[in-house]
Amino acid sequence: MQALLVSEGQPVSGETLVDEMWGESAPDNQVNALQAHISRLRRRLTSMEPERATSRLTAHPSGYRLTVHEDELDASRFLRKVRRAEDLVPSHSAEAAGLLRSALSMWRGPVFGPLPGGSLCRLTSALYEEHRLRASELMFDAELSTGRHASILAELRDAHINNPLRERFCEQLMIALYRSGRQADALDTYRRMWQRLSEEIGVLPSPSLRSVEHAILSHDPSLALTTAPTLCPSG
Template sequence: MLSFSILGALEIYTEAGQVEIPGDLQRTLVQVLLISERQAVGGEVLINEMWGDSAPDNQTNALQAHVSRLRRRLRALEPERSLSRLTIHPSGYRLAVEDDELDAAQFFRKVQQAEMAMLTHPAEAADLLRSALAMWRGPVFGQLPGGTVCRLAGARFEEHRLRARELLFDAELDAGHHSRILAELHETHISNPLRERFCEQLMLALYRSGRQADALDTYRRMWQHLSEEIGVQPSPSLRRVERAILSHDPALSLGSGRGRLESDLTGARRP
């Protein structure tokens, strides 16, 4: 059985260890097929991803040659497999990969399990999310981001990665670990200065740690950054957290989860 890793540079493993797919064109071909979610990929898409504007005159024959080479390589890695992983269809080429053979699919499954556990078992959800995030070895596809399709997939996966970090901090806060995650949360906020959710979480962690002044200073610096960088004001959600800190709103107390916190802060402003 093979396993494929794309949460970082492309890596392929057999039971005996890591194997190489030589050449950027072959590696790009594998990458596009892996992000297709088991759907067939048209030849024109593959050609554009592999060569871009530098496609050879005999591009169809060149693609078929690379597909044949990859099929032979995969077959050699799994001699016991009866059917080829790489198959040809009227709509293009398809690589058969099960969810437990692809790290990205495992990442999404763990995040989904964590979301289900958030309300009742936040510490367990945090453990699941840390396990999921530990699967990342760097940017998707590493130093070979590929063409438009691969780059868009990489950006989409990176957004899911950031969302998982947001969920992780929500779970840690709900579990009462605000002091423990302060340094990690501050670093994440600094690395993503325009992502307001990390700012909200940092403000809440600081407030619960008895550092109200630092929480408010974090808000003021965020407001200044948003104004100078993109010319906008903080979102209503971020402003509600600032007002709640100023008034020592009980909704900020430990045990107010993400959904409950938003509901309480919104409801507190209604007549």
């Protein structure tokens, strides 16, 4: 079912469905096992929508297709909200922040919970997780643009701790700390990030992250504005 849902109305081959459902533990008679599973799934869908004239799950020459309208998928609704918010930033930051918070509130945990499925579902899960993190970054940018740095400090700290190698969260936390009168904490956050990047993946902080540190050290006036600055690398 997961593989059919993430395919968003496109047919999925029988081989893919077998791999998603059973992986290396596939039964000997894969064709019969898959057909039996499809029949059970059709009956389940029919019991959920007895008024529906035709089954959502249909067979195609290239596999099986689950008919789902875009508005019926939380994932599609989430992405639409994020795209609308992107269009609003930075001219309507407060509205964008509210829209992004609404989108992020739709999340209840990992995409497929404790059952990640096969490679197709795992790839899709990773893609949506990246969308979620990007939406969080946009939301923090919007909040910073409205001058709510103090209000989001706890959320930013959690985002940074839970995604320790994601530099944008570190940048945003540094900016929020600096604007809250905590320059030493902002610089300490940078130093710890620099150490983590060096020890865990053997790289230096990005030019963007270094530019935020430089701006804090030099008390760059742009940091005091009610915008989330995009600073150019120094040198």
